[in-house]
Amino acid sequence: MTSSNxxxxxxxxxxxxxxxxxxxxxxxxxxxPLATLLAAGGIRTCFIVNEVGDVGIDQQVMRxxxxxxxxxxxxxxxxxxxxxxxxxxxxxxTRIHPDVVIIEASGVATPTGIHSALDHYQGTPLAAIHTVTxxxxxxxxxxxxxxxxxxxxxxxxxxxxxITKMDExxxxxxxxxxxxxxxxxxxxxxxxxxxxxxxxxxxxxxALAEAVRP
Ligand SMILES: Nc1nc2c(ncn2[C@@H]2O[C@H](COP(=O)(O)OP(=O)(O)OP(=O)(O)O)[C@@H](O)[C@H]2O)c(=O)[nH]1
Ligand SMILES: [Mg+2]
Numbered sequence: 001m002t003s004s005n006x007x008x009x010x011x012x013x014x015x016x017x018x019x020x021x022x023x024x025x026x027x028x029x030x031x032x033p034l035a036t037l038l039a040a041g042g043i044r045t046c047f048i049v050n051e052v053g054d055v056g057i058d059q060q061v062m063r064x065x066x067x068x069x070x071x072x073x074x075x076x077x078x079x080x081x082x083x084x085x086x087x088x089x090x091x092x093x094t095r096i097h098p099d100v101v102i103i104e105a106s107g108v109a110t111p112t113g114i115h116s117a118l119d120h121y122q123g124t125p126l127a128a129i130h131t132v133t134x135x136x137x138x139x140x141x142x143x144x145x146x147x148x149x150x151x152x153x154x155x156x157x158x159x160x161x162x163i164t165k166m167d168e169x170x171x172x173x174x175x176x177x178x179x180x181x182x183x184x185x186x187x188x189x190x191x192x193x194x195x196x197x198x199x200x201x202x203x204x205x206x207a208l209a210e211a212v213r214p
Pocket of ligand 1: 021022024025026027028029030106107164165166167168193194195196
């Protein structure tokens with residue numbers, strides 16, 4: 001017999017951590033250690049990855065690490081595949097109800113587009129949507145020159161910015177990336193990181209984990 005004292009509390013609403021950033025900027029490389037950190041803290045996490053073209057090999061690495069992975073392919077979730085995104089989230093909520101869903105957007109998605117897509121989500125209202133944009137300082141000058149609205153939009157729409165590949169970037173490239181972020185989104189918290197410097201990366205990952213802590 002059950003009583004109201006022993007009834008299971010309703011599950012807490014899901015929290016979303018959205019990773020934006022141009023193709024090859026370093027999103028997956030950062031999500032891997034973040035997912036490990038969340039798992040170590042007992043935070044149940046699912047991962048949705050949106051690849052516009054071929055499916056990469058990264059998903060197998062994620063699965064090998066025990067992460068539940070959902071793939072959305074052959075289009076971008078912020079424009080053509082809005083329905084796929086909300087349907088996948090609904091399936092995740094029903095089947096798994098994790099604490100956190102990490103979404104790796106395609107390299108051509110903008111935070112605004114993803115947030116508009118998420119407005120169509122019909123499940124339990126999401127407790128938080130935290131959006132991180134990953135900036136590759138070694139390429140930002142060229143990308144800002146030729147893909148200005150996309151790259152600017154990815155920075156402007158973020159809650160937090162990770163400038164990555166610090167081990168590879170020159171001082172001038174880092175300065176240019178910092179200037180661009182300061183110009184476009186002066187209020188955004190900015191972390192400069194490298195996936196090859198785990199100690200230096202730890203505070204940035206902790207800040208992201210904190211943003212979606214249940
Ligand atoms: N030197 C260096 N290379 C990095 C770093 N982070 C990522 N990379 C490399 O950059 C390339 C792209 O990294 P990914 O993590 O796959 O980037 P992504 O944004 O997920 O790429 P897509 O999903 O294809 O858009 C890979 O060759 C990584 O090894 C870093 O901090 N330093
Ligand atoms: Mg990736």
